[in-house]
Amino acid sequence: MKRIIFVLCLFYSGSLLAQKQGNIWYFGYGAGLNFNTSPPTALTDSKMSAFEGCSSIADAEGALLFYTDGITVYNRQDTMKNGNYLFGNPSSTQSGVIVPQPGSSSIYYVFTILQEGRSMYYSIVDMSKNSGLGEVIEKNKLLIEKSTEKITAVKHQNNQDIWVLTHEYQSNKFLCYLITKDGLQPSPVASSVGTYMADDYLGTIGYMKASPKGDKLAAAMDYSTNLVEIYDFDKVTGKITNPQTITGFQGFGPYGVEFSPNGQFLYIGEEGSNIYQVKMPASSGTIATKGVKIGTASRLGALQLASDGKIYVAEPGGQYLHSIEQPNLEGLNCNFKNSTIYLGGKSSSFGLPNFIQSYFAEVAFSSVGTCIGEVTNFKMNTSLENIQSMKWNFGDPSSPDNTSTTATPSHKYATVGTYPVTLEVLHDGETTKFTKDVVIAPLPQVDLGKDVTLFYGQTLQLDAGNPGSTYKWNNGTAQQTLLVTAPGTYSVDVTSSAGCSSSGSINIKYDQVIDVSLRTDTVICKDETITLDVKLPGATYLWSNGSTASSISLTQPGTYSVTITNAYQNRTKTLSIKVAEYQFAPVTVTSNTVLCEWGSTSITVKGAKAKEKYRWFDANKNFVEENSGTLFTGIIRRDTTLYAQLTNGKCESTLYPVTLTFDKPLATIYNKDTIVTLGDVVKLKGTGSKYFRWVPDTYLDNANIAAPTSTPDDDITYQLIVSNDNGCSDTSTVTILVKKQVVIPNTFTPNGDGINDVWNIKYVDRLLGNHLYIYNRNGSIIKDIKYYTGGWDGTNNSGKPLPAGVYYYVIQLDEKNKQSGYVTIIR
Secondary structure (H helix, E strand, O other), X not given: OHHHHHHHHHHHHHHOOOOOOOOEEEEOEOEEEEOOOOOXXXXXXXXXXXXXXXXXXXXXXXXXXXXXXXXXXXXXXXXXXXXXXXXXXXXXXXXXXXEEOOOOOOEEEEEEXXXXXXXXXXXXXXXXXXHHOOXXXXXXXXXXXXXXXXXXXXXXXOOOOEEEEEXXXXXXXXXXXXXXXXXXXXXXXXXXXXXXXXXXXXXXXXOEEEOOOOOEEEEEEOOOOOXXXXXXXXXXXXXXXXXXXXXXOOOOOEEEEEEOOOOOEEEEEEOOOEEEEEEXXXXXXXXXXXXXXXXXXXXXXXXXXXXXXXXXXXXXXXXXXXXXXXXXXXXXXXXXXXXXXXXXXXXXXXXXXXXXXXXXXXXXXXXXXXXXXXXXXXXXXXXXXXXXXXXXXXXXXXXXXXXEOOOOOEEOOXXXXXXXXXXXXXXXXXXXXXXXXXXXXXXXXXXXXXXXXXXXXXXXXXXXXXXXXXXXXXXXXXXXXXXXOXXXXXXXXXXXXXXXXXXXXEEEEEXXXXXXXXXXXXXXXXXXXXXXXXXXXXXXXXXXXXXXXXXXEEOOOEEEEEEEEOOOOOOEEEEEEEEEEOOOOOOEEOOOEEEEXXXXXXXXXXXXXXXXXXXXXXXXXXXXXXEOOOOOEEEOOOOEEEEEEEEOOOOXXXXXXXXXXXXXXXXXXXXXXXXXXXOOOEEOOEEOOOEEEEEOOOOEOOOOOOOOEEOOXXXXXXXXXXXXXXXXXXXXXXXXEEOOOOEOOOEEOOOOOOOOOOEOOEOHHHOOOOXXXXXXXXXXXXXXEEOOOOOEOOEOOXXXXXXXXXXXXXXXXXXXXXXXXXXXXXX
């Protein structure tokens, strides 16, 4: 019996950690391991040199796909196409992780993190490119502005989607991104919990790992905070809760962390030389100690669980890896060993490859047949040796067959539900207990409804229900719903996400009624064409004008009818319509009107009926405006003819002309804008029409004549207004400036703040012959401005800013007068 059980154990022993995507490791300085063999075989063909973070991935059979140090992506031959210059860093603790897109056999996400609190990015690899060697098709997509050097990945509760977990820098916020069959979901699940990471970049260092089961998370905070935190992780929601703190580390503090396959123990490596085992606590709060020290080494780097169920430990600079042989056992029984795996002459550094932690979840037993009504078959997958006996409990106490002692038992559950199945294995005189929930799922309930008769033109949306299932309709459609547009029998097979299937069918017939109609009696415009349409699929038609088409077009008033016979020749229907032509009343307008320039007039138009409006057109018969009353207000500048038209919103009358006459006097001032000396007399002269008025009348001897005189004391602008007996007018203006004493500031501050940035001499612009000279303390001219009008910015003749200081100026005001003085530049 012992031999038989041992044979069964050998048969199933390869499935302790069944997934092979984590079987190829590349890390350190050209080092690598192949876990498709037992013990793992050293690989020496690596193209990579990684001080810390790295990641690699294999296919489902354990064959290498590619690996990366966060900067370069390597395939099994060399650098992948477009695989250079990723935004990661091999000196970042966890420089990257590779995540396949669920549902795709070729698309992979490569997440990369820069060191010391910088950004996190992702790139996308398509392994279908380049003859299966892959190509980076998207590169360096920014995900997080500031991130710690921590990233891990674990599967969603649905065992399809994948969570990618990281932590913001200078924050206590975790960010969990979900990757589904649709790709990376843009909005992460945020959890602000636990210790603040960190005031400086040293606090970003250290590994973060999810447990293989995905229910726990651990983060090492090296250097600055010198602690490890453990959290609960919800694989359904992505939320992180219940922080528990482990303290008491020495030296540089904790660096590598890893969970046992069963998730009951956490292993922590100090960057110095000690490695500890911590049993997972059941409640929150600070854990008193850092656990049990299980071993020492000269220096410790990363810890990583492998598919053989062991945890391997990096030794920076060494040509061996250390190992924890039985990490599921408590205390020193876990069996830490130094220098167990030779790297073939290559060297390890601080990092080991980062994987999706779910690859290493322990599977003690498996089950097939989880739909209600099926028989569920169990088999043992544990690698325990020297098995003496086993006992199954199917978690179904109401069943008389709730237990079994065979290696591959069967059980039929009577109701839907979750059953805690337990396997107790006696081996080497010890009993090991495994428990896993087995979910017995219901069959999909498919109800497409009763057989039904539809009319032509109708559709019916069939819904197979059971969202999240897969569907196969008899017409090849694979969606939950099906839009029916034709008669027939429709059936569907529905398979739920649990793999349970049901089917349903419905028979649909069609009939046809004559449900078309003509429009109601209508009025058309003169020369308007309308179409009458009574189209019915498969029907025949006979119009009163002899047409047999489904539609006719007409332009004349009258009575029109059509007889319709349906496609089955068992229903007829006759429809008729009266068509009349719309009539407008005559339009009359007033006599011609005289208009001033920019003036307007109101033109009385008669003839509109209720709900009719007037449309107006210019001399070129271009539309101008439409109004609802009988008045039109327009602006013209020449003799012109406008046109009026009646409309009811659809029909339009003929155009009726309205002639308008334009009248425009012209105001002219012969004086030009001028500058005079105080006390000068200015003779103004204007021409125009009959009446004159100067505005304002200040300084004038007479404001109501064509040529008054002005003796201005100050600057002034006059407007001449001329008008005639028609009330039409025109204007013109002239400006007189009076010379004044210049005002010269003694300081200005050309510093670009918008306040006193330039040197302005007031009224100098009225002295047209002025000339400004600026001298330095040596008597040299450094700025020469002829016809200065103000606004010197403190630069020399070369345009370079002058230094702060006092400068001498001379300004020649005219041929006889000049002024001089000092101006200070303040910067």
